[in-house]
Amino acid sequence: MEHVSEEDLELYCLGRATNEQLAPIEEHLLECPECLGRAEELLATIDTLRAALWRLEWEERHGRIPPGGGSSSPEP
């Protein structure tokens, strides 16, 4: 079985995969715990990065850290 490439997995996790790309990736993830684990790891990394970016933007805009430390990150 051919695994999902790092590139495809990134596209998928970033929500940038086209519907054409999406279908085979999801199909594979359903069958492959290994790639699903990689996807989960990648998503966690992306979440951490997004939260960090969001906090930085907030600090720039408001000159102080977000209330509650920015544990949740609503869309700007």
Ligand SMILES: [Zn+2]
């Ligand atoms: Zn796989």
